Amino acid sequence: MYDENSLNGLGVNIKMFRTVNHISQGELAKQLGISQTHMSNIEHGRVLVNLRLLMRIANIFKCKLDDFFAPPGAAASTADPPQEQHYSAEDIGILLQIVQATKKTVRQHGLAPQAKSKAKIKATSKNKGSEREMEDE
Numbered sequence: 001m002y003d004e005n006s007l008n009g010l011g012v013n014i015k016m017f018r019t020v021n022h023i024s025q026g027e028l029a030k031q032l033g034i035s036q037t038h039m040s041n042i043e044h045g046r047v048l049v050n051l052r053l054l055m056r057i058a059n060i061f062k063c064k065l066d067d068f069f070a071p072p073g074a075a076a077s078t079a080d081p082p083q084e085q086h087y088s089a090e091d092i093g094i095l096l097q098i099v100q101a102t103k104k105t106v107r108q109h110g111l112a113p114q115a116k117s118k119a120k121i122k123a124t125s126k127n128k129g130s131e132r133e134m135e136d137e
Contacts (some may be wrong), residue, residue, distance in 0.1 A: 006069045012042040012105045013068045015078075017061045018043075019098050032056055045109055 018028050029039035032053060041047040058065050089118075 007048065008045065008109060009070070009106075010068050011045045013070065014049075014057060015043040015101060016098055017057075017067075019094065019101065021061060023060075028057075028060070030059055044105065046125055048093065064112060103107070 018025065025039050025043070026036045029036045031037070038047070046064070054065060054068065058068070061067075076077055
């Protein structure tokens with residue numbers, strides 16, 4: 001069932017479809033008849049998208065509306081069985097950019113826990129080392 005939490009990843013998924021289809025934010029905005037600023041606000045989750053605009057976006061990407069409500073970055077048709085994929089170096093570079101953009105956006109919206117900083121990891125390692133020394137005594 002849908003709830004308001006379904007809207008959290010909407011902008012991330014729109015950005016993912018745009019990136020995969022090699023369409024710039026400005027190009028997509030122009031096709032939709034909106035400003036690039038508004039498109040940016042949609043992708044960053046600062047504004048909500050109305051159903052009419054969402055349908056136009058789905059038509060541009062030739063996808064289902066449900067694809068936009070999948071967990072961020074997981075939007076894909078489940079109708080096709082999985083097939084072995086062969087990716088070029090360019091494809092891998094694009095996928096890496098998508099992952100990095102998605103990771104940044106997800107963290108900005110608080111949808112995923114922040115990774116431990118290097119300082120915290122070092123402090124944790126030092127504490128564990130001290131505990132081991134105490135156990136040895």
